[in-house]
Each structure stands twice: as C-alpha cells, then as structure tokens.
Amino acid sequence: MMFQVKNICLASLLATFVIGSAPVKTNSPTDVKYVATFENKIDGTIKFSSPNGSVLVNVNLSGLPPSGGPFPYHIHLLPVPADGNCTGAGGHLNPYNGSEAAAALADKEAGDLSGKHGRITGQSFTTSYIEQYISLNETDLAFIGNLSVVVHFSNSSRLACANITKVTTSIGSIERSRTLLTANGGEINTSGSTVFSAAAAATLGFLI
Known part of the structure; x- marks a missing residue:
C-alpha cells in the first residue's frame, strides 16, 4: 500500500512539470533550418529558422481552395505516412497539455500555430512571425523536427499535410x-x- 501511495505521489509530482503554461523557448540553435513542403492539394512551404534562439516561421502557400476557409493549421505529432493520408499524422503537438480554447498564448497547444497567429485566408497566403513555444532544439519537449504540419478546412477536416524536414547544407x-x-x-x-x-x-x- 505504501508503495502505491509513493507511486501516486511521484506521478503527481512529475505531472506538475508537464501540465501548465508552456515556457518561452529561446534554446533553438541558430545554424539549423526546417521546412514543410506542400506538393499535394496545395503548394508552398512553411519554413522554421532561428536567427536568435527563438523560432521564426515563414508561411508561403498557394493553390488553396476557393471555399472551405479560413484554414487552421497545426504542427502534428507524427510524420505523414507513406500513403500520404493526413489522418496518420496524429494529433497536435501538445507537450504541456494546452487547450485550443485557452486565451493566453502560453496556455494553448504548442502546435496550434493558427490559434496563436491567425488562420490561412484566401487562395494564396503569406505571413511570418516569431513562435515562442516551439523549438528547433532536439532535446526540447517542443522540438518540431520530423513531425508534420496539417492544414485543415474550417470544419476541422484535413486538407493537406507535409513533413517537417531538416534543411541540410555542408561545405565541400x-x-x-x-x-x-x-x-x-x-x-x-x-x-x-x-x-x-x-x-x-x-x-x-x-x-x-
């Protein structure tokens, strides 16, 4: 019985470090870049870089349908499967158990990009912003590498998806x-x- 009580207390203690407002991320390396490239149903890229430790997001999309918007988009937990079915990308990146309905940005899901920065409007869309609650640091809970971005219709059905891949460059x-x-x-x-x-x-x- 004592062992069970200790386990429950330990689980509660660990939960306090995971559940709650997301911390601001300033630990992204400045020499790495990631990109999600859309080539099916819509075209364009969502790029992630870090000029100063925070993540800069550049969105440049076209070919969106004339109806069904405005279009939410999120970082999802899994890469897109080989068959391209966006359902296989799983749910949203949410390491701190945030809520889409939260008012404060830190209390939203880390992967809810449109919830924090606005939905995609129109058939072509370009924007850029600093996203404080995701990271390009591989050791961080909010690391986005090798995950995916899913663009949804306004009714939440999935329109298009793309894997977030590292942009590699090397001298020589x-x-x-x-x-x-x-x-x-x-x-x-x-x-x-x-x-x-x-x-x-x-x-x-x-x-x-």
Missing part, C-alpha cells in the same frame, strides 16, 4: 538531387551527400 559536399554530366557523356546521380575533391572534379570536367 553536394547535398542535392540532380544529375551531373561527366566528360564522356555519362551520368552521375548525386542523391544524398557526395564529396568530391578538386582533382576529381577536374577529371569529371566540372568545378564544385
């Missing part, structure tokens, strides 16, 4: 998918990261 390597022509007309596919030395580049007839 090629990290883009394209085809390079060799000197003899052959092809080298550089999907992923391929490092070339200057001598190798000269042999192939191109410069990095």
Whole structure:
C-alpha cells in the first residue's frame, strides 16, 4: 500500500512539470533550418529558422481552395505516412497539455500555430512571425523536427499535410538531387551527400 501511495505521489509530482503554461523557448540553435513542403492539394512551404534562439516561421502557400476557409493549421505529432493520408499524422503537438480554447498564448497547444497567429485566408497566403513555444532544439519537449504540419478546412477536416524536414547544407559536399554530366557523356546521380575533391572534379570536367 505504501508503495502505491509513493507511486501516486511521484506521478503527481512529475505531472506538475508537464501540465501548465508552456515556457518561452529561446534554446533553438541558430545554424539549423526546417521546412514543410506542400506538393499535394496545395503548394508552398512553411519554413522554421532561428536567427536568435527563438523560432521564426515563414508561411508561403498557394493553390488553396476557393471555399472551405479560413484554414487552421497545426504542427502534428507524427510524420505523414507513406500513403500520404493526413489522418496518420496524429494529433497536435501538445507537450504541456494546452487547450485550443485557452486565451493566453502560453496556455494553448504548442502546435496550434493558427490559434496563436491567425488562420490561412484566401487562395494564396503569406505571413511570418516569431513562435515562442516551439523549438528547433532536439532535446526540447517542443522540438518540431520530423513531425508534420496539417492544414485543415474550417470544419476541422484535413486538407493537406507535409513533413517537417531538416534543411541540410555542408561545405565541400553536394547535398542535392540532380544529375551531373561527366566528360564522356555519362551520368552521375548525386542523391544524398557526395564529396568530391578538386582533382576529381577536374577529371569529371566540372568545378564544385
């Protein structure tokens, strides 16, 4: 019985650290960027960067339907499955048990971007803002990497979704998918990261 009481007390204590207002996040690294790229049903990107430790969100979307808005959008807990079914993205990112109905921004769900910054209006939409309650720090409870963004109709049904992926760049390597022509007309596919030395580049007839 004593063991059960101790477990209940411990669970209650831990809950006090998880339930409540979300803390302001200033721990995002400034050298990383993430992007959700929409290519099905709507077009465009939602980009996440951190110029000073807080997360800057840039929204640039087009091809939205002429009716069914204004459109809410949220960060969801799971990546979009391979079949593209947005239902598989799960619920909203909500590590502090916030509420969509809360008045204070800190008390809302961390992933409820439109609840804090306004819904998408019109068939094309652009905005940018600082979002204080999500993070690009992989150790943070509100880390958004490898999750997804879902755009909804105003009736809450899911319109479109996209995975939040890390934008990778590296000096001295090629990290883009394209085809390079060799000197003899052959092809080298550089999907992923391929490092070339200057001598190798000269042999192939191109410069990095």
